[in-house]
Amino acid sequence: MTHGTTQNVKIETMTTTGKVVDGAKCLVSNDRNDVVMRSGDTVPVRRSGANLTIECTQPGFAPAHGQAVSRANVGMAGNILIGGMIGAVVDASTAAGYNYPSWIQLVFGEVRSVDRSAQSGEGPTAGIRIGTTEMASAPPVTPPKVAEAKPPEEPRPSAAPAKAVEPAPPAAPAPSQAIAPSSPPPRQSRPETRVSMDDLNGLLPGKP
Numbered sequence: 001m002t003h004g005t006t007q008n009v010k011i012e013t014m015t016t017t018g019k020v021v022d023g024a025k026c027l028v029s030n031d032r033n034d035v036v037m038r039s040g041d042t043v044p045v046r047r048s049g050a051n052l053t054i055e056c057t058q059p060g061f062a063p064a065h066g067q068a069v070s071r072a073n074v075g076m077a078g079n080i081l082i083g084g085m086i087g088a089v090v091d092a093s094t095a096a097g098y099n100y101p102s103w104i105q106l107v108f109g110e111v112r113s114v115d116r117s118a119q120s121g122e123g124p125t126a127g128i129r130i131g132t133t134e135m136a137s138a139p140p141v142t143p144p145k146v147a148e149a150k151p152p153e154e155p156r157p158s159a160a161p162a163k164a165v166e167p168a169p170p171a172a173p174a175p176s177q178a179i180a181p182s183s184p185p186p187r188q189s190r191p192e193t194r195v196s197m198d199d200l201n202g203l204l205p206g207k208p
Contacts, residue, residue, distance in 0.1 A: 062109035
């Protein structure tokens with residue numbers, strides 16, 4: 001006696017005043033699979049002995065979070081009676097012997113624990129509040145950069161026309177220098193010769 005490995009679960013989101021808000025984006029996950037759905041819909045999830053984590057978000061509201069607790073179903077009890085421990089091991093390995101609450105109600109701004117044992121019939125199970133959530137703060141808005149206006153540039157005065165450069169007059173030739181006549185070289189003075197009286201007497205003719 002088994003219920004298969006999947007179970008249909010309906011997720012419903014509400015405000016704190018009890019108003020139902022459908023269409024919130026919900027991530028439903030356990031140790032066997034992850035499912036993305038919209039609140040108000042019913043989705044098949046893998047059965048498991050682990051808790052089912054639910055996170056729903058909707059613009060303008062704080063997130064709605066929940067933990068759904070599974071419990072052994074009558075199928076597991078029947079398998080234990082029929083197959084003994086072998087039947088229990090088979091159900092535990094496939095998780096076919098566990099049920100989650102079939103209709104889960106979550107509230108925006110709260111964290112709730114919803115236990116299968118608290119379900120009565122096929123109606124919704126609201127569970128109990130175990131915490132709160134807050135809206136994510138909006139990222140700071142950076143003002144657009146405004147380009148600074150540059151003052152108009154003053155017109156630049158037009159450049160004066162270039163003045164023609166007059167050619168320089170030719171340089172006057174340097175005056176020729178008169179060449180002074182060269183003076184004759186000075187005569188070399190002969191060494192002064194002294195004549196003695198004896199020399200003069202020698203020049204005179206001898207007496208007869």
